[in-house]
Amino acid sequence: MFFISDRRENPFRLAILISALAFIIAPCRAAFADAPVRARAVFIGDIMAHDQQLESAKRGASWDFSPQFRRVRPLFYDSLAVGNLETVFAGEKRGYAGYPSFNTPDELAGSLADLGIRVLTLSTNHILDRGVSGAARTISVLDNAGISWTGLGHGDVAPNDALLIDYGGLKWAFVNYCYGSNAPLPEYNSSDDVHLNVISQNAVAEGLRKAQNTSPDVIVACFHWGSEYSLVPSEEQRRMAAFSIENGASLVIGTHPHVLQTVEIASSDRGPALVAYSLGNFVSFQRTLPRERSVVLAIDVEKMPHESARLARVSIAPVAVSATKHKSRRLVEVVYGGTSPIFNHSGLAAAELRRARLAGERVLEYLGAAKTPEADGFYVLWDASSPDKLPMPRSKTLE
Numbered sequence: 001m002f003f004i005s006d007r008r009e010n011p012f013r014l015a016i017l018i019s020a021l022a023f024i025i026a027p028c029r030a031a032f033a034d035a036p037v038r039a040r041a042v043f044i045g046d047i048m049a050h051d052q053q054l055e056s057a058k059r060g061a062s063w064d065f066s067p068q069f070r071r072v073r074p075l076f077y078d079s080l081a082v083g084n085l086e087t088v089f090a091g092e093k094r095g096y097a098g099y100p101s102f103n104t105p106d107e108l109a110g111s112l113a114d115l116g117i118r119v120l121t122l123s124t125n126h127i128l129d130r131g132v133s134g135a136a137r138t139i140s141v142l143d144n145a146g147i148s149w150t151g152l153g154h155g156d157v158a159p160n161d162a163l164l165i166d167y168g169g170l171k172w173a174f175v176n177y178c179y180g181s182n183a184p185l186p187e188y189n190s191s192d193d194v195h196l197n198v199i200s201q202n203a204v205a206e207g208l209r210k211a212q213n214t215s216p217d218v219i220v221a222c223f224h225w226g227s228e229y230s231l232v233p234s235e236e237q238r239r240m241a242a243f244s245i246e247n248g249a250s251l252v253i254g255t256h257p258h259v260l261q262t263v264e265i266a267s268s269d270r271g272p273a274l275v276a277y278s279l280g281n282f283v284s285f286q287r288t289l290p291r292e293r294s295v296v297l298a299i300d301v302e303k304m305p306h307e308s309a310r311l312a313r314v315s316i317a318p319v320a321v322s323a324t325k326h327k328s329r330r331l332v333e334v335v336y337g338g339t340s341p342i343f344n345h346s347g348l349a350a351a352e353l354r355r356a357r358l359a360g361e362r363v364l365e366y367l368g369a370a371k372t373p374e375a376d377g378f379y380v381l382w383d384a385s386s387p388d389k390l391p392m393p394r395s396k397t398l399e
Helices: 011-034 051-057 070-076 107-115 131-145 201-212 235-246 350-367
Strands: 037-047 080-085 117-121 148-150 163-167 170-178 218-224 251-255 263-266 273-276 281-283 293-303 310-326 329-336 379-383
Touching: 037 170, 037 251, 051 329, 070 293, 070 310, 070 329, 080 218, 107 117, 107 131, 117 163, 117 170, 131 148, 148 163, 148 170, 170 201, 201 218, 201 235, 218 235, 235 251, 235 263, 235 273, 263 310, 273 310, 281 293, 281 310, 281 329, 293 350, 310 350, 329 350
Parallel strands: 037 080, 037 281, 080 117, 117 148, 170 218, 218 251, 251 273
Antiparallel strands: 037 293, 163 170, 263 273, 293 310, 310 329, 310 379
8 A cells, every 4th residue: 555645844944954964974984085995916826838737737638727826816806917928929830839839738727817816928939939920929918818928029018118007996007028039039110019128227117108198006117037047136137126116016926936036125215115026837847846836926015195005915825736636637727826715625645835934934934934824815015004114035046
């Protein structure tokens, strides 16, 4: 039954009600306007695809790389995830292969997107393994997978250009450079060609200027550099890291050595900056210790209203690559190496879990992280609440 009232609202009472609501809401709006914006980016090292990984991903006539990452998915929740692609997607007709001339099925791009990877750096010594056409096709595959990229000049992207990503209420600008290529560098005469961003002071300065012109909150300089398998950053790495920070970068992220190198907090005129000289291998089939162990590096950035963004926290989650066989089938998986209970270890052999946790202990000691994890599985390296408490490595070796 419906009742219809002929009572009319008193305009004066309605005006009082609106004024009262505005009085109540105004402080809430002011408090919200004064609240800081905080966002997280996570970085992983080399994403490789050796023959054994291809074997693990083979599914009849198709490929599925997602099982290789299933155990570490929680590390990528609610973050801007960035990785380094150390292979190409040149297509099936070119022949799939691992080292020394990589070419991987396109399905890897889909699996990385499904994991949460949003940005891939492409300026590596392997991006030209299958020539300019292979590099150009790699770009197309990533575009179709919804993954942004940086490190190359191609199409509308000029050489040494910056990639701008809006995430978490902040603007992140990325530049990416490599020491060189395993293949001869091609000529770059038009947008149809591919330009590899090669490290030089002029090129890096140009990229950082372009990044600053986008008015970002955070500038990230990513380098493929250093000596393979060396735990110690070279003088050139240190020099270029300092140069990047002096020219606007707040984060310097390194790859290529295939092993972890130190993570340092540096000073800049904008506040603390971070340098991670090498993140090692996120996934590969390099089994020689310590190439199978790495970290997911989490960077929390905070911005107060009317202020510049600042580094708020640096933390790491140790990971290791497990390689086993099950019913004559090879299994390659990235496994969490910490002690947080939120990760899926179902079906993982007890010996493999012990091996991953031992690797994780070595990583935490080597980088000087906290001894107990946070609720999200990450271990704190540095926090702005104690800015002078810098990472203090407790070991000089990863083995």
